[in-house]
Amino acid sequence: MAVNHSPILYTDPQPLIEQTLKKSSSLHFIIRKSKGRGQIMGVVCYYGNQTKNKMVTRGNKYFTPGEVAAHNTHSDCWVSFLGKVYDLTELCQNNSGNVLLKPILANAGKDISHWFDPKTKDVKTHVHPVTGCIVPFTPMGRFLHVPPPFPRSDWSNTFGTPWWKETRYCVGILSGRTRKIRIINTLTLQEQVIEVCAEETMNEILQRYKVYNSHASSYTWKYFGNNLDMSKTLEENGIKDEGEDMYVLRLDEEEFLPPINLYFNDDLTEY
Template identity: 60%
Template sequence: MSLKKYFTPREVSMHNTEGDLWVSFLGKVYDLSKLCERERGNVLLKPILLAGGTDISHWFNPKTHDVRTYIDPETSCVIPHCPNGRYIHIPPPYPDSRWANNFGCPWWKDINYIIGDLSQKTRFIKIVNTLASQEHIIEVCTEERLHAILDRYLMYNKHAASYTWKYNNVNLNMYLTLDENGIRDEDEDFYKLRMKDNEFLQTIHLYLNDDLTEK
């Protein structure tokens, strides 16, 4: 079964160079690295480079998923709204015989650049390896199932799949989300009570499957 890929805003922000550039908008994450490589040296690439690693939803109309436009008060023409200046695949504001519109699908409509969804809400969770007595706090997406969270944890323990994951001594279903497993997101409660959430994080305990002392 193919699982949908989610990214945190922090992950998107790490990809902000010309050779490795991501942006997010309208809930999707786009890897524009190939676009940057193909258009290298094009002055119209600059606004995209400046936006690398950020969410640019304000560039687009959420209903049409197309570029926002406005009416030019002087000419009454419909003009694309470009907060950081005109960018690739945006036509010039006025008729121009040099404008080549044979590029096909504009990059913001090209689904080939989509690599996943932007998480609508992230949270932190503590994972404790009972065998090694090690604990790590990781940021995860609330939409992710436990299998995806396991993938995030592999950087700390490449054998994580060989462990049984438990919360409050109950085995977790790796095909469900944290919330579906009964691990409620308490961020709002922490905020209301003025508590430091990093001191009271829900903790998942990992037990090595070969450890016969644990059931």
């Protein structure tokens, strides 16, 4: 059965807790909430014998650098590299106190693509100046699962797959380009400026906007009077990103953000 992507809110840096909503002999529903404010981070349904490692906990697969940067502590550690976003919180907690965690924690919430070779997807290497052997290149300091440059009796490689190759830590894709848009609620005359990923569809942007208006699905979204196709991106709907042009012209981008107008549909729904 497909994962339900609809119940999703903005990034919450607080720890998550899982709560079983419904359970039968064959089908399970699990909701993940932030521990502090109880915000819903995702709903997952799966059949009996499937493992939790296959669960998807966010509806949006794209993340902005700002969202990643919000997860920058030992108890909530995310990093991005080579275009992917990884949640290393479990790794940090399982290896708490290990000195090899220091480089990872020092870069929590940041992009560490410069640690890895884009072709091999592995840690960069260099020729060791003393031994002449090819060893991992870690000028920031050796980090977890990277072998030492010399033979050592206290080094164990029984951890299995290195964390940077472990797909279960991957939570999504880092957006290649972000942009800001202005969303105007014509019913209440409220407006919000939000940062979105250029790769996201209007439906995914709608889920982001639900932080400000949980009833956003009951609105018709328009741009200069034209209904937007919610299955397409902003660019595909003819809403061009003029941020670079504004920069060249030395104009304030937020003064010229594309306005998206929301018109309320009285559909009598609660959500």
